[in-house]
Amino acid sequence: MAVFCAIQTGFIGLDSVRAGILSRIATVYPDPANTYTFLGKHYSTAGRPKDAVNACEKLVQITPDDPLAHVLLGNAYGAASQPQVAANCYLKALELDPNCYEAHVGLGKARFVLCEYAEALQAYERAVKIRPDSAHAYVSLGLVFSNLGRYEEAMQAFKQAKELDPDISEVQIRSGKACLEAGLYNEAIARFKGAVLCDQGHAQARYNLGRAYLRAGDTALAIEEHRILERLDPVLADQLLDLIEK
Template structure:
C-alpha cells in the first residue's frame, strides 16, 4: 500500500553495517564533504555489493566522469532489487546524467508524491528545478522541506543560492545565515555566505569568511577557489595563483588538482594572458589523459576550444571542438544517450566557430539542428544554447530586436549572454541600457568563471 504519513524513502540493504556506512556517507555529502564520503560509500558497497542506493551515493561523490558513470551503471543494474521509491531516485539520476531534465523532473515529482514528508526527496526535486534555472519552483520545494525538517542543513544552502540567482540578496543572506546557525562548526555555511558577499562586490568580507571556513577545515578547497576569485576580481592575479598553488600542493586526488589547475587557467584569463591560460589547460588535460578519463578529456578539449576562440585562433578552436566530440564518442562504457548529449554540445561548439568565421549559413544550420535536438531531448540547458546562437546570428545581421528576443531566452547566468544583450542595445542606440548591462556582465563576480574572465577582456566599445 501507500507509505504512511511522515514516512521517509526506504533504504534497501541486507547488511546493518552497509546501512550504517551509507547513512554516515550521506551525512558527509549533505555537508559537502564528498571527498570523505567516497571511502565511506565504498565501505557500504563492500559490505553489501547489491546495495543500489549506496552505488548511487558513490556515483554522486565522484569527481571524475569515468568513476561517476561506473558507479551509476551499477546502481542502474541493481535498481530492480530495490523499492519503487529507490528505483525512481536511480532513474532520475540516470536521466540527469543523460541531459534529460524533463524525465528527471517527472521521476522526482513521482517520488515526492509518494513520500511528501521526506525532506531529502523534496530537496532532490528542488535541485532539479534549480539546475534548470526554475528558481521559483526550486524555492517552493525547499520551503516545504524546511517546514518538515527545520534542522536539515542542506535546504538552507540551496534556498540561499536560489534567492541569490533571482537577485533577492537579502533573502539569500537570511538563508545562509540560518545555515551557519544550523551548522556552525562546518565550513560550507561560511563558504556560501562568502560567495554571496563576493557576488555583491564585498571582496574583503568574502575573503574573511572564506578564511573562517578554512579555519574550520583546512582541506575545504572550495574556499581556496573563492579567495583566488576574489583576488582576481581585485586585480591581484599573482596572489590568486599563489593561493591556488597552495591548494594544489595539498590536493588529495586528481579531481581536486584539476579544479585547482582550471582556476589557474581562469586567473590567467583574468590577467589577459591567454597563452598561459591555454598552457594551464593542457596541464589539466594531461591528468585526465593519464587516468584514461575520456569524458573528462572531452570537457578539457571543449574548454581549450573556447580559449582558442577567445584568442582568435579559429583553426585550433575547430580542432579542439572536433577532438572533444571524438573523445566522447569513443569513450568506453558510455551510453548512447550520453553520447547524444555530447553530440548536441558539438553543434553548439561548431556554431560558435562558424560565427567567428562570419559563416552565418553554417551557423544557422548548426543552430537549427541544435534547437530541434535539444527540444526532443528535453534538455533546457541546451535549448538556451540554441537561443544564444540564434541571438548571436541576429546580432551579426544587425537585427537588434530579434537578437534581444533570442538572447533573453539564453542562459541569463552567463555574463557573455548579458554582454551580447548590451551590444544589441548599443546597436539600437540605447547607450544607457547597453552600459547598464555591460557593467552588470563585467561585475558578475561569480566563482571560477571563465566567461566572466573573458568578458572583462572585451575592448569596451559600448
C-alpha cells in the same frame, strides 16, 4: 509502459520522472524532508530555480533548525539570481552552526556576486580553515584575491587548489558547462575563470570562458579569449571566432 519506453530511449529523464512522483508523494508523506531535499537539488540542477526555491522553502518549514536546509534554500535563491536573499539564508545557517562549511562557501559566493569582495574573502577564508582539504574553496578564495588585486595571494590559492586536486580544472569546466546550460552565465564565467587561473594554458577552459562571455553579452572579453586561444589551439580559436561572428 509508454513512460518506461520513453525513459529507456532517453526522451524522458529518470530524474524528471522521479521528481514528478516525489512532488506528489511529498504532499501526503508524513516526513517529506528527504523528498523536498531531493526536489530542491533536482530542480536546481535542471535549471528550474523557482521550483527549487518552492521546494526548499517547504524543506525549511519542515526542518527550521537544520542549517543544511537553509544552505539549500540559499543555493536555490542564488540560482534564481537573488544573491542578497541567498546571503540571508546562509547567515541563518551560520546562526545555527557557525562551523557549517557549506554555509561559508555559499555566503562567499553570494557576497562575490554582490561585489562585496572583502566580505566574500572572510567567508572563504573561514571555509578553508574549516576544510583545508577543499580544492574548490581555494579556487573561490583565489578568485576573490584576484578581484581585490592581491595577485600573489591569488596564485598561491590556485596553486594550493591544484596540489589538493590535480583535476580541479576539469571539475571547474564540467560545472561551468552545467551553469552555462542553466543560464547562470556569471556563475559559469567564475567557474571557467577559476579553471584558467589554475591552468593558464588550458585551451578548453579558455574556449568555454569565451563562450560564457558571449552568453553574458561581453563580446570584447570573448575576443580577448580568442586572441589567447590562437596561440594555444587554432582549431578551438576558429570555433570561438565562428560564435563571435554569428
